[in-house]
Amino acid sequence: MATQLRAGDRIFTVDLVERKPVLTVNIDGAVWRIEVQAAENGELVLKLGDREMRAWRSVHGGEVSVKLGARTFHFSYLDPIDRAKEAGADSNELRAPMPGVVVSVHAQPGESVRKGQTLVTIESMKLHTAIAAPRDAVISTIHFGEGQTFERNAVLVTLAAQ
Amino acid sequence: MSQPLFRSVLIANRGEISCRILRTLRRMGIQGVAVFHREDRPSPHVAAADVALEIDGSTPTAAYLDSEQIVATAKAAGVEAIHPGYGFLAENADFAERVVAAGLSFIGPRPEVIRLMGDKVHARDFVVKHGFPVLPSVVQTGNLESFCTEASRLRFPLLIKAAAGGGGKGMIIVRTREELLEKAPLAAGEAKRYFADGRIYTERYIERPRHIEVQVLGDGEGGAIHLFERECSIQRRFQKIIEEAPSPTLSPALRDTICHTAVGITRAARYTNAGTIEFILAPDDTFYFLEMNTRLQVEHPVTELTTGLDLVAEQLFIAAGQGLRLRQDDVSARGHAIECRISAEDPDHDFIPATGRVALLRAPEGEGVRFDSGIREGQDITPSFDPMLAKLIVWGDNRETAITRMTRALEELVLLGVQTNVDYLARIMRDEAFHAGALHTGFVVERATALCPADVDDETQAAALVAAALGIEDFRRLVSEVPEPYASINRWRN
Numbered sequence A: 001m002a003t004q005l006r007a008g009d010r011i012f013t014v015d016l017v018e019r020k021p022v023l024t025v026n027i028d029g030a031v032w033r034i035e036v037q038a039a040e041n042g043e044l045v046l047k048l049g050d051r052e053m054r055a056w057r058s059v060h061g062g063e064v065s066v067k068l069g070a071r072t073f074h075f076s077y078l079d080p081i082d083r084a085k086e087a088g089a090d091s092n093e094l095r096a097p098m099p100g101v102v103v104s105v106h107a108q109p110g111e112s113v114r115k116g117q118t119l120v121t122i123e124s125m126k127l128h129t130a131i132a133a134p135r136d137a138v139i140s141t142i143h144f145g146e147g148q149t150f151e152r153n154a155v156l157v158t159l160a161a162q
Numbered sequence B: 001m002s003q004p005l006f007r008s009v010l011i012a013n014r015g016e017i018s019c020r021i022l023r024t025l026r027r028m029g030i031q032g033v034a035v036f037h038r039e040d041r042p043s044p045h046v047a048a049a050d051v052a053l054e055i056d057g058s059t060p061t062a063a064y065l066d067s068e069q070i071v072a073t074a075k076a077a078g079v080e081a082i083h084p085g086y087g088f089l090a091e092n093a094d095f096a097e098r099v100v101a102a103g104l105s106f107i108g109p110r111p112e113v114i115r116l117m118g119d120k121v122h123a124r125d126f127v128v129k130h131g132f133p134v135l136p137s138v139v140q141t142g143n144l145e146s147f148c149t150e151a152s153r154l155r156f157p158l159l160i161k162a163a164a165g166g167g168g169k170g171m172i173i174v175r176t177r178e179e180l181l182e183k184a185p186l187a188a189g190e191a192k193r194y195f196a197d198g199r200i201y202t203e204r205y206i207e208r209p210r211h212i213e214v215q216v217l218g219d220g221e222g223g224a225i226h227l228f229e230r231e232c233s234i235q236r237r238f239q240k241i242i243e244e245a246p247s248p249t250l251s252p253a254l255r256d257t258i259c260h261t262a263v264g265i266t267r268a269a270r271y272t273n274a275g276t277i278e279f280i281l282a283p284d285d286t287f288y289f290l291e292m293n294t295r296l297q298v299e300h301p302v303t304e305l306t307t308g309l310d311l312v313a314e315q316l317f318i319a320a321g322q323g324l325r326l327r328q329d330d331v332s333a334r335g336h337a338i339e340c341r342i343s344a345e346d347p348d349h350d351f352i353p354a355t356g357r358v359a360l361l362r363a364p365e366g367e368g369v370r371f372d373s374g375i376r377e378g379q380d381i382t383p384s385f386d387p388m389l390a391k392l393i394v395w396g397d398n399r400e401t402a403i404t405r406m407t408r409a410l411e412e413l414v415l416l417g418v419q420t421n422v423d424y425l426a427r428i429m430r431d432e433a434f435h436a437g438a439l440h441t442g443f444v445v446e447r448a449t450a451l452c453p454a455d456v457d458d459e460t461q462a463a464a465l466v467a468a469a470l471g472i473e474d475f476r477r478l479v480s481e482v483p484e485p486y487a488s489i490n491r492w493r494n
Helices: A080-087 B015-027 B044-048 B060-064 B067-077 B093-101 B111-118 B120-129 B144-151 B177-195 B252-268 B300-307 B311-319 B399-412 B422-430 B458-469 B473-481 B484-493
Strands: A003-007 A010-018 A024-027 A030-033 A035-038 A044-048 A051-060 A063-068 A071-077 A093-095 A100-105 A118-124 A127-132 A137-142 A155-159 B008-011 B031-036 B051-054 B081-083 B137-139 B158-162 B172-174 B200-204 B210-219 B224-236 B239-245 B272-281 B287-293 B336-343 B360-362 B369-373 B388-396 B414-416
Touching: A003 B458, A003 B473, A010 B458, A010 B473, A024 B458, A030 B458, A044 B458, A051 B360, A051 B414, A051 B458, A063 B414, A063 B458, A071 B422, A071 B458, A118 A137, A118 A155, B008 B015, B008 B067, B015 B031, B015 B044, B015 B311, B015 B369, B015 B388, B031 B044, B031 B067, B044 B051, B051 B067, B067 B081, B067 B093, B081 B311, B093 B111, B111 B120, B111 B287, B120 B287, B137 B144, B144 B177, B144 B200, B158 B177, B172 B177, B177 B200, B210 B252, B210 B287, B210 B311, B224 B252, B224 B300, B239 B300, B239 B422, B252 B272, B252 B287, B272 B311, B300 B311, B300 B336, B300 B369, B300 B388, B336 B399, B336 B422, B388 B399, B399 B422
Parallel strands: B008 B031, B008 B081, B031 B051
Antiparallel strands: A003 A010, A003 A071, A010 A024, A024 A030, A035 A044, A044 A051, A051 A063, A063 A071, A093 A155, A100 A118, A118 A127, A137 A155, B137 B200, B158 B172, B158 B200, B210 B224, B210 B272, B224 B239, B239 B336, B272 B287, B336 B388, B360 B414, B369 B388
């Protein structure tokens, strides 16, 4: 089964082609032979042809970070089970980009709002962020009141379906 | 040292600055007492302290801002002095007063000086009265409408600020009268929210200004010295991210004038302990008093690396009533130091703060490299606190050597599990305008395109993806558990 990793708005599909003698993968149609070893200090040593690269990696939940040379990569593992769930996700839901607290609510259920209009102001890490309407819409539900805290990815506002 | 200055000192702070102060206390044979909110129990400053005492609060920040509880904790612990660090209660005159009233030493200036300098309007009036340069400005005394009418008489562009402000919160640049009318209420709203004081003021905005500040020490009796300047022009959202000493382009004469102006203001205020006088330097080399920070600064290490002094130790000597140990002639600066503030944020998306967990941490090492950190592996980075995680400071014989060392140190620094600005800082270190010393406070915005990450070559991308995929259990199982023939056959089936 293919492994999917998301970086920003790009999704990479990594297919295992062969594991011996050299790990061979197909990434979005291009085949790579990569020799991988773990160094004593925990670093990964990756050899592609003549090129040797060293990488540090951390995994926390489905989030994978890789520091390769001077560059840091962040990937989210798209778990096949979650993927199935996400396919049915509701585009009428506005979710929290970070955990935080609601500072103020600027709209009410049943209200018609314009694209770009601020619906809720949230505060995370001492920074205020406006959650704005992505399109002209009617508000269905505001899920948190002023002063209430929420986790990352919590649904803050539900818009009525178009 | 025959007898310690204090037997025991409580640090009313957390994170890297608490750890930093504890190091000096330990070196000087003084017991270091830390305080912590339960969310911070696993933090390094708790582990590094001789004694760590829990404080309560509805939120972690509320606990570190609870001056009554902190003073009571200090009294119960039997300490002789309190060091406030920076942020939290460091520039809270009421706190300093409470500390003194409890019979403890406050490691910082007198409450009335904190109060004077903490109010931008009063501070500015004080500086003008003593004949030092400030920018033309208008202070809100009545309603917003009359404020806007008066402000419109100044030359645009203008900078609107909170009268009780600091840290870049609630600052807005306006270029026309219409913009002023539109933005003044927003600035007043932000001022009210952040500082519980809705008064605003405005001053002429200097285009392409540079931020130059001078580290000073005062004995409280009008005696003062400077420890030279720092350039802090690399900022995002009015907050510093890179600081260096000396400033790369000040002429010796201008440096001398600015440093002596700072000493003059310090003397006039009969300032006690360590402080920083901030100036705006215009492209025509005129400079203006911006504000005085009545505390140890985040960026104090660059001064320590160039002067060889320990600023926390100097603070302790002054607070213990021993005055200034150094005369101006005793202070000299050597080489070049740069500090980068390592923050949990996404520089490629408007520096939005990031949360996560410090899953992997490897500090850079080597000659001239210092890493002041308040985090440890496994620690959660929550939205409760400021996104700054650590500071990386380097020293070199000259600026180019320091830049090279910083570039290498940023590459060596491994801090994974939460998004940081490490790559971005490394890109600034490689930027030609930064190398040329063409600095101003709009640098980050002006160089935004040049500072974008370069495209990744396909090989590097593939290596990163494989390294990442091997961290995923499902993929690893595929690699290790698929019986050999099938692993090969897989290719044909697909």
